[in-house]
Amino acid sequence: MIYFDQAATTKLHPKVSEWIKEHIDSDWMNPSSMYAAKQKRDIEDCRKKILGMIGADLDDYVIFTSGGSESNAMAIEVADLLVTTEIEHDSILNSDIGARLSVDSEGFLSAVNFEKIYNISMRPWDVVSVQYANNEIGTIQDIATVRNTCPDCLLHVDAVQAIGHVPFSVKRLGIDMLSASAHKFGGPKGVGFLYVSKKALPYIKPRIYGTQENGLRGSTYNYIDIMAMTLALEIAFNEMVDNLLQTSRVRMAIFDNINSIECAHLNGPMDFKRRLPGNLNYRFDGYRGEELQAFLAQNEIYVSTGSACNTGKTSYVLKAIGLTEEEADSSLRITCNETNTVSEALTLFKTLQQGLEILK
Template sequence: MNTSAAIYLDNAATTRLDPEVLEAMLPLMTENFGNPSSIHSHGRKVRTAIEKARKTVASLLNTSPAEIFFTSGGTEADNTAIRSSIDTYRLTHAITSPLEHHAVLHTLEHLHKVGTIKLDLVRIDEKGRIDLTHLDELLKTNQKTGGGRSLVSLMHGNNEIANLLNLQQVGDLCREYNAIFHSDTVQTMGHFRHDLQNLPVDFIVGAGHKFHGPKGVGFLYANAERVKIEPFIYGGAQERNMRGGTENVYGIVGLAKALEIAYREMDAHREHITSLKRRMIDQLTEKMPDVRFNGNSGDIDNSLYTVLNVSLPASELSDMLLFNLDIAGISASGGSACSSGSEIGSHVLGALPGQNPERGYVRFSFGKYNTTAEIDFAVETLVGLYQKELI
């Protein structure tokens, strides 16, 4: 293949904008520029575009438009669900895992530090799988000791090690103890179907740029039958008084179009992307001694199909692995999507029992625009780097 062209294998960090999405957004950047809060015709036209987008998202998720609130992205949506639930219901207990995205983990750790809540971390095994028996114990103990209602925040698909959580099972457990259940679904939104009429969750979230939509826009689903929260951001009556500030109109329209495309083409994209992941697993297993796959990412049938976290033999190359891949024209990540340029080690891998810090690791994440030729080149490059190191 033409190695002068950059190969993008960091789709868990962000995705390329779909041309169809850009086409839908452009009119809202040019001729339809009114403020959606204005009552004149320019404003009404834009307000209509926002509500049409809301209905699209709600329809795809099988819920009511009144339960969808647009935000600046997944981080704000997570913070809104967590902070507003705790404030509104005066919650004093929360449960999460050490593997959560920092939008969740840092928020809950801060609230614990300042004394707002008591925070419990559910146990995980060496693969990063959640111990549901321990979750049950934590919920039961809090109830027995008079701790009040609990907030449980556990992500659906891990952005680093590709583990999937059984939302139905966890949701049923939370309902048993009347706990509020929030799940960060940023990595699975647009890649898995979420039927919110039949899924026992109170909050889920999405970020447009994770499924070929624009950056800087996301949404929060709030189950209207079970939770009535106060706003996280004040300053206006936008988003049904739930999120002050003039809406990111073209972002919202782009997000809805991107999610529509994702649902329309989901089966074909899943088949294509899964084949790329399987190809990389097979080739690396064949060509590299002692290669491993962190978490459940190497289990095709039981992991987030867009992510593969590769654990490589201990080597002096490990510290410069991403740099060397970048020089070869391959964009990948060594940790969390939101800090892929940071030298700080992955908190997710650091939390897994039995991890060898001397081993190198790289996260490859795949999208609909990737090709088999790109996978072959990435494997060839990675194998070549380690062969040189071992000579």
């Protein structure tokens, strides 16, 4: 089996898997109970570790959630006015508040749209929400410029695809709220966090009521998964340089080979410095992406036709960057990470060639 859908989810890191096996039967107490002082301390230690890893002040806050979608929903709940882009995750776009800005043919906010942000969003409780990196085409937005364009508003960044894979600092970039999901960086599913700066904290409204998280997010602490997520993030940060090198090798092996196919065209940024290191998205003229995906799956090679949250639908991200419905439906997203190999990349290419020949 060859897995090239790392943007959809990642396998548990072996060290994380081993930690869970060792602790699932012994660390079962409720961290909110008076007799579970160790578990409570561990939760607070995780909070501090995460703040340190993302370059935040230690008196900022981390709210533990069920994942990226809940974190996004909490962040935009703050907004009287929400300004975002057309290519955000569904959990952001499902809000009707405010304005959606268009992007260019590579998924970037243009200078004109930066000016629109300045004109639209001025009040301290207005929220600008922008992905650090897009989940379908890998576009890395210029977060620093977004911040400079709206110095007074609250800046929320959906970093689900980026955290653990590319280096950044929330303090340096001026990020007020940041969403993350553990299963995108080798942690378990069903757990994530929302980083909240001191500036943004007074505006946070609970969506689930309870005493946990200082009253900001009710529900019994998911001790095992919070610990496992923090461990996975530590590993990702510690191994980031080596992981980036390996991921880049594999991506270039895929890119160099698929570029030799006449009907293949890269969607998204051409400058790989402005694209997630493991992301490629191609359209194949004259083919249906779902048929190519199915052929590869028959050969135990797994890719996607877009976001896992929108399987079976034409990609609104690809349409937003100017593709026709036919072009969008002819596309495949191929995403790799450090667990993939150049040999797997070559197998993907050869099998894809076979599929193109059979399906033409």
